[in-house]
Amino acid sequence: MIRTSVPVEAPAAGVWEELVTTALLGTDRRTPPGTVPGHRAPAALLDAAAEQTVRRRAGLCAAPAAERPQRAAADPRPALPTAAARRLTLLLTDRPGASGGGRRGTAPDLMELLPQWLQTANARGYAAPPEALPALLDAARGRTDLRPAALAFAGPRALWLARLNPDWRFVLRTAPGGDTALPGPEDTERTRQLWEEGLFAERVALLAAIREREPSAARDLLATTWAAERAEDRLMFLDSLRAGLGPDDEPFLEQALADRSRNVRATAAELLSALPGSALAARMADRAAACVAVDHTRDTPSIAVEAPHECDAAMERDGVVAKAPAGRGERSWWLGQLLEAAPLGTWSARLGGRAPREIVALPVADDWQGELHAAWCRAAVRQRDAQWARALLGAPAAPEAGGPGAVSLAERAKLLGTLGAAERADWVAAFIAAHGLSEAFQLLGVCAVPWAPPLGRAVVDALNIARDAGSYPWSFSGVMGLSERCLDPAEASRFDGLLAVPDETADASPGAGGYWAEAFQRLVTTLRLRAAMAEELTEPVARTG
Secondary structure (H helix, E strand, C coil): CCCCCCCCCCCCCCHHHHHHHHHHHCCCCCCCCCCCCCCCHHHHHHHHHHHHHHHHHHCCCCCCCCCCCCCCCCCCCEECCHHHHHHHHHHHHCCCCCCHHHCCCCCCCHHHHHHHHHHHHHHCCCECCHHHHHHHHHHHHHCHHHHHHHHHHHCCHHHHHHCCCHHHCCHHHHCCCCHHHCCCCCCHHHHHHHHHHCCHHHHHHHHHHHHHHCHHHHHHHHHHHHHHCCHHHHHHHHHHHHCCCCHHHHHHHHHHCCCCCHHHHHHHHHHHHCCCCCHHHHHHHHHHHCCEEEECCCCCCEEEECCCCCCCHHHHHCCCCCCCCCCCCHHHHHHHHHHHHCCCCHHHHHCCCCCHHHHHHCCEHHHCHHHHHHHHHHHHHHHCCHHHHHHHHCCCCCCCCCCCCCCCHHHHHHHHCCCCHHHHHHHHHHHHHHHCCCCCHHHHCCCCCCCCHHHHHHHHHHHHHHHHCCCCHHHHHHHHHHHHHHCCHHHHHHHHHHCCCCCCCCCCCCCHHHHHHHHHHHHHHHHHHHHHHHHHCCCCCCECC
16 A cells, blocks of 8 residues: 655644634633534644644744854953852742741742842952853843842843843843943044944943033033934933033023923923022022911911912923822912922021021911921922931921921931931931831831941841730831841841740730741841851952953
8 A cells, every 4th residue: 555645734824823712711612723612622622732832843944044143242350259159040040939828937038139149249340150141131121120230240241142132122221231331531433423323221321421420521412412312212311410410501401491301391390400509490499489488477487378379381391290180289289399499598598597497397377387398308308408308307206197397207218318328327216216117117218238236226126026015027027028138137146035936925916926936037047148148259259261
């Protein structure tokens, strides 16, 4: 008997997609292609899927050989110490999970330590191991907060890899491209070429580098292509002028007030309002001063407020948004924007020569205090005015709803950012001593890492008090997580007495003692791990070849 080969029929276009859709809907609702409804439909669907899988794998046609890519640029930084390289692999492959009942167990969350590890590795100038780059870029792809540190650590090879893998396309718009790729101040021709032809990330890095060494040169370079840039790129480039912002930038920013993009106009107005001597700041001061005055007709001097009755075209040009958000009155909305943009130095002269603390302590008529103080808080943050920030913060022992000026913990956290690291830590430590940890999470988040000794002691003492009180430990899970990442590892020994399961009192939460012991064990383990990580990154290394 002679066998003859029968050509296999080519699969119809979209067959695989049809099978996937059928599987998602179910064979009761949709019959697989080429079969009839009935009890055999599920088996027929699986058979067809298996057949199509073989077709898809075997039917790939060979493509013409592509040109071999050029080699990646060399990274001149020293290689990681061996122990640190092993640690990086563990950090990148960690998959956090929970033990039974949703409990985290005593094992550290390694992925949460990766940002700190990258910061230390970058500070010490190490190069990323080439074999770790794919996992590092995957981690940065999934976590935008990792990208600046991860891409700085990855170096010039990150751009090389991103051009070969569309999953890492984000690198092309965010990676600095490596400092070695940036031209020096004397290479004007290469600077012009990179600015006009480079990738967006390279242009941002170039502008930032020039801005750091010569602010006016960076602004002049931006002006050469400003009109031709896309709106989103103009916004990013304009934002880079925050570094080194000075009076010489005012003419350029005044022109940007007429930009066709609302976001660009708003950013230009914000930058101008941060320059107390700018014309915009003076215009805003005049408008704001017309709305606020001292009322001497009462028994006690107080602040009287008269919000604007309209938002004219000149106000809109200066960055005032005319349309109020839903649920917000127009006049209070306009007033807040004027107060936020006016130089804080306006108010001492306007309000009888009083100092910021005296101004904030004055009563405010007609329920305008919240709006007035909230706007001053935003102004103090924008203008980085520590004296006003202290006045608005008030004493740490003031009610947690707000001091004499700050009306929320979120505002307090922003105001603390204007103070030096030591003063900030002392203020938060005193707040915790007065109020405990339940309201401290936002405030702890703005403190420098590792926490200063007084702040670390305040946190440890407050955790101990909460434990002894039989409180629910999961109520402090956010603070515990911060403590794992931010406490000085030298504080680990202070927890030795807290690792045992305490005797539960009659009014304690059931099982709380076991949870607390587990949480403290994880905290101690994490602190000791951080100490080991820091030591691994200080080992002597050889430079890469």
